[in-house]
């Protein structure tokens with residue numbers, strides 16, 4: 745049986761974050777999915793928003809332009825080839841289901857999401873918030 749901890753992290757103050765442990769996500773409202781997500785071209789290919797041919801043939805800048813028009817990407821760092829995924833007005837990631845608070849592309853999600861919270865603003869801690 746899992747116990748639900750009542751905790752209200754402040755996303756902007758990592759000092760209030762909780763030490764991550766297995767099962768924590770089950771009772772969390774997915775606060776981590778409201779942070780800006782930086783992705784690489786290979787993530788966008790896995791997510792199915794850029795096809796492999798386009799990734800080879802097209803300039804990343806052109807791809808960024810298209811994805812920004814489609815409101816999938818909100819920023820592109822040309823120097824590092826890093827795209828920032830767009831968010832909804834309330835801060836939610838585009839791919840977060842507003843009702844279930846679950847990722848709708850979980851199997852294809854970007855590396856940044858896979859690595860969180862091992863790699864992140866405060867490694868090993870997350871902005872846990874009960875549903």
Ligand code: SF4
Pocket residue numbers: 776777778781837838839840841846847848849850853854857
């Ligand atoms: S892609 Fe999925 S796991 Fe990553 S921030 Fe968006 S909803 Fe969360």
